[in-house]
Amino acid sequence: xxxxxxxxxxxxxNVARWLIWSLFTLLLVVLPLVFTSNLSVTMLTQMGxxxxxxxxxxxxxxxxxxxxxxxxxxxxxxxxxxxHALNAASNGSVNIPVTLIPLVGGVGGxxxxxxxxxxxxRKSGTTFAMITMGMGELVFAMSLMFSEFFGGEAxxxxxxxIGQAFWGITYGPPVQVYYLTAAYTLVCVxxxxxxxxxxxxxxLNAVRDNPExxxxxxxxxxxxRYLSFIIAGFFAGIxxxxxxxxxxxxxAEVVGAGRSGAYLLFTFLGGATxxxxxxxxxVLMVLAFVLLSEFTKAWxxxxxxxxxxxxxxxxxxxxxxxxxxxxxxxxxxxRQMWVAYVGLAVTALMALAGAAAMIExxxxxxxxxxxxxxxxxxxxxxxxxxxxxxxGSAFVMLTGLGLFxxxxxxxxxxxxxxxxxxxxEIKRREAL
Amino acid sequence: MEFFFxxxxxxxxxxxxxxxxxxxxxxxxxxxGVLNFAHASFYMIGAYIGYTLNSVLGFWVAxxxxxxxxxxxxATFERLCLRRVHKFGHVPELLVTFxxxxxxxEVVQLVWGRTAVEFAPPPAxxxxxxxxxxxxxxxxxLVWGAAAPELCSAADAxxxxxxxxxxxxxxxxxxxxxxxxxxxxLLLKRTRVGLxxxxxxxxxEAVEALGHNVPRVFMMVFGVxxxxxxxxxxxxxxxxVTEPAMAATVGSVIxxxxxxxxxxxxxxxxxxxxxIGVVQTFAVAFDSSLVSLMQGWGWQLSSxxxxxxxxxxxxxxxxxILPYLFLVLILIFRPKGLLxxxxx
Numbered sequence: 001x002x003x004x005x006x007x008x009x010x011x012x013x014n015v016a017r018w019l020i021w022s023l024f025t026l027l028l029v030v031l032p033l034v035f036t037s038n039l040s041v042t043m044l045t046q047m048g049x050x051x052x053x054x055x056x057x058x059x060x061x062x063x064x065x066x067x068x069x070x071x072x073x074x075x076x077x078x079x080x081x082x083x084h085a086l087n088a089a090s091n092g093s094v095n096i097p098v099t100l101i102p103l104v105g106g107v108g109g110x111x112x113x114x115x116x117x118x119x120x121x122r123k124s125g126t127t128f129a130m131i132t133m134g135m136g137e138l139v140f141a142m143s144l145m146f147s148e149f150f151g152g153e154a155x156x157x158x159x160x161x162i163g164q165a166f167w168g169i170t171y172g173p174p175v176q177v178y179y180l181t182a183a184y185t186l187v188c189v190x191x192x193x194x195x196x197x198x199x200x201x202x203x204l205n206a207v208r209d210n211p212e213x214x215x216x217x218x219x220x221x222x223x224x225r226y227l228s229f230i231i232a233g234f235f236a237g238i239x240x241x242x243x244x245x246x247x248x249x250x251x252a253e254v255v256g257a258g259r260s261g262a263y264l265l266f267t268f269l270g271g272a273t274x275x276x277x278x279x280x281x282x283v284l285m286v287l288a289f290v291l292l293s294e295f296t297k298a299w300x301x302x303x304x305x306x307x308x309x310x311x312x313x314x315x316x317x318x319x320x321x322x323x324x325x326x327x328x329x330x331x332x333x334x335r336q337m338w339v340a341y342v343g344l345a346v347t348a349l350m351a352l353a354g355a356a357a358m359i360e361x362x363x364x365x366x367x368x369x370x371x372x373x374x375x376x377x378x379x380x381x382x383x384x385x386x387x388x389x390x391x392g393s394a395f396v397m398l399t400g401l402g403l404f405x406x407x408x409x410x411x412x413x414x415x416x417x418x419x420x421x422x423x424x425e426i427k428r429r430e431a432l
Numbered sequence: 433m434e435f436f437f438x439x440x441x442x443x444x445x446x447x448x449x450x451x452x453x454x455x456x457x458x459x460x461x462x463x464x465g466v467l468n469f470a471h472a473s474f475y476m477i478g479a480y481i482g483y484t485l486n487s488v489l490g491f492w493v494a495x496x497x498x499x500x501x502x503x504x505x506x507a508t509f510e511r512l513c514l515r516r517v518h519k520f521g522h523v524p525e526l527l528v529t530f531x532x533x534x535x536x537x538e539v540v541q542l543v544w545g546r547t548a549v550e551f552a553p554p555p556a557x558x559x560x561x562x563x564x565x566x567x568x569x570x571x572x573x574l575v576w577g578a579a580a581p582e583l584c585s586a587a588d589a590x591x592x593x594x595x596x597x598x599x600x601x602x603x604x605x606x607x608x609x610x611x612x613x614x615x616x617x618l619l620l621k622r623t624r625v626g627l628x629x630x631x632x633x634x635x636x637e638a639v640e641a642l643g644h645n646v647p648r649v650f651m652m653v654f655g656v657x658x659x660x661x662x663x664x665x666x667x668x669x670x671x672x673v674t675e676p677a678m679a680a681t682v683g684s685v686i687x688x689x690x691x692x693x694x695x696x697x698x699x700x701x702x703x704x705x706x707x708i709g710v711v712q713t714f715a716v717a718f719d720s721s722l723v724s725l726m727q728g729w730g731w732q733l734s735s736x737x738x739x740x741x742x743x744x745x746x747x748x749x750x751x752x753i754l755p756y757l758f759l760v761l762i763l764i765f766r767p768k769g770l771l772x773x774x775x776x
Contacts, residue, residue: 065523067523067526067527119760119763119764122763122767123763123767125522125523126461126465126467126522126526126695127691127695129467129526130467130687130688130690130691131691131759131763133684133687134684134687134688134691134755134756134759134760135756135760137684137753137756138753138756138757138760141752141753141756142753145745145749145750145753257680257684261530261534264527264530265530265531265534268527298538298542300534300537300538301534301535301538301539301542303534304531304532304534304535304538305531305535307527307530307531307534308513308528308531308532308535311517311524311527311528311531312513312516312517312528315517315520315524359542362542363542366541366542366543366545367546
């Protein structure tokens with residue numbers, strides 16, 4: 001059926017969209033030129049990988065309302081398939097360029113999504129969550145049974161520098177792997193954004209919001225979930241393949257429950273309700289795994305607490321906080337709020353510093369008792385066995401909490417005022 | 433024969449422990465629609481609090497007080513966190529409990545350390561409850577407590593004697609689980625409180641209109657459910673190991689139990705717990721693989737087939753994945769679970 005237009009349609013360029021995508025591309029290109037150290041380049045690569053993985057996860061959580069506890073199955077199995085393909089390529093038994101290895105991982109992830117998704121997507125909601133968790137445990141338990149494929153405890157390792165150099169690209173230096181990842185990230189992010197605009201993406205949102213009505217208008221919700229699950233599995237597999245190329249080793253923990261939990265946690269922290277939320281989550285994930293875990297032993301505790309408060313007070317994640325303030329800025333009221341923000345930030349930091357000092361002292365007592373009771377926290381020397389340190393930390397925390405409450409009341413007051421103003425402004429503009 | 437009896441009893445006791453956990457989970461789920469992801473974490477807290485109380489006040493006090501404390505913790509969590517996200521829907525509720533499971537794991541490691549603690553059962557429960565003596569002359573006999581050494585060794589080398597003890601802790605575990613089951617049934621079916629709970633399950637608005645405080649009922653149910661997990665924790669912790677990984681080991685299995693039994697069905701949870709407990713215990717005990725089975729049938733296998741990694745797997749190696757395989761099969765052939773009534 002050919003559609004011919006009978007009239008001229010005015011379609012303005014979506015300037016903001018072009019601007020944002022160009023900025024994103026520019027950022028991907030420029031970042032390794034700014035952060036040139038080996039650690040930061042690997043971290044940037046990991047961020048790119050995490051972005052694809054979190055976005056593919058959000059295809060399920062944010063767009064389909066499917067809370068999965070087993071997404072690492074698809075990234076992880078993608079990693080394994082990609083690693084075996086890489087090893088086969090270096091043996092010379094198949095001829096695949098390293099550039100396309102992540103795609104092989106993607107196909108692998110998709111294959112397992114087709115296989116497992118048939119069972120998991122039969123249900124939605126809470127049952128879906130439990131079945132995905134069971135699937136995750138199943139695959140993880142299998143990884144210890146089939147050592148030919150999973151490589152047992154040691155995992156499967158390979159070498160990404162194979163074949164002839166093409167235009168000087170050998171994937172030996174980490175920067176080249178970064179640019180490979182960046183290219184994949186850009187294309188995958190664009191494709192996943194495009195997916196949200198397709199009829200399937202739209203009906204997936206409808207399945208999330210009101211499955212009964214979707215059934216009424218003649219769609220099979222199970223089928224919609226299954227198709228989306230397969231596509232998410234494909235992108236997850238690509239992320240896994242990129243990770244395999246980056247690390248050159250795949251161990252069984254990539255399919256484990258911890259990894260699945262991390263995807264869920266950070267996608268939610270970034271913000272599942274907006275498309276760009278998981279991108280923020282991915283950056284946070286790599287920062288937390290690489291830097292925060294070095295900085296403090298108690299990082300999982302902090303992570304859990306942050307997550308708990310986020311679910312309770314800002315279920316839209318960081319992305320929703322940004323969007324709320326963008327709305328404020330659009331109406332020119334952000335300037336009146338900044339004092340309240342500074343107040344909130346300073347008092348919260350104070351309370352956190354006190355609480356963190358106490359947590360660090362407990363951890364120090366528990367883990368490093370042999371090193372003596374002294375420890376350094378944020379440049380301050382503390383003694384975990386002296387009353388002074390405990391009293392000081394508790395005092396800082398309680399004062400911070402008290403002041404935070406005062407600042408919060410002022411903030412809530414200001415916030416309500418601006419919201420009333422914005423509502424009025426919208427009404428006024430409508431009336432014009 | 434004695435192997436079968438002892439394995440059956442071991443399987444039943446493990447299954448009943450699973451039921452102690454999954455009953456609380458099912459109760460909370462069917463009441464509030466909340467899947468408590470941190471349920472196994474409350475089990476772990478119960479074990480650790482039980483361990484601390486055990487060393488201070490003795491086991492029997494710990495058995496009574498620890499579940500109570502865990503229940504209070506659960507009710508507090510419901511009041512402070514869960515109730516706040518109730519308005520956002522079921523997924524944020526699940527996520528809050530997911531976050532809690534991270535925090536509990538870290539706090540437990542912070543307070544009690546990262547390695548297993550020594551949580552020994554009281555002297556009365558140490559040693560076997562009874563011993564089955566299989567004598568090739570006299571047949572099978574049962575001895576209460578530990579069997580005397582002269583019973584287990586025959587003077588004549590031609591007489592084969594096997595003594596199989598059954599641990600008293602496991603017997604105690606079965607006893608407590610059965611008592612808990614009866615108590616729960618009486619509470620739900622025979623008391624006024626149970627009546628309100630059942631009514632609030634299906635018609636919360638009507639119950640509220642009659643003057644009952646439904647949020648408080650929810651808080652109590654959450655407290656009771658987590659308290660049951662705490663009770664299971666004291667018993668499970670003293671029978672098995674009390675370590676930070678204990679929540680993860682049992683956590684995913686109880687979710688399987690709840691889905692296999694049918695979401696929100698207590699009877700289904702019971703059936704599925706016992707089934708999975710027995711199947712897993714028997715599977716661990718068998719060392720046969722497909723290769724040995726086929727050779728048992730008299731098939732000639734090539735050496736390539738004999739070394740095939742799939743065929744070579746023994747049943748005891750496959751045991752950890754059996755519950756999940758069971759889950760998949762149930763979902764394909766009976767999506768609402770064994771005794772479930774809800775379709776989605």
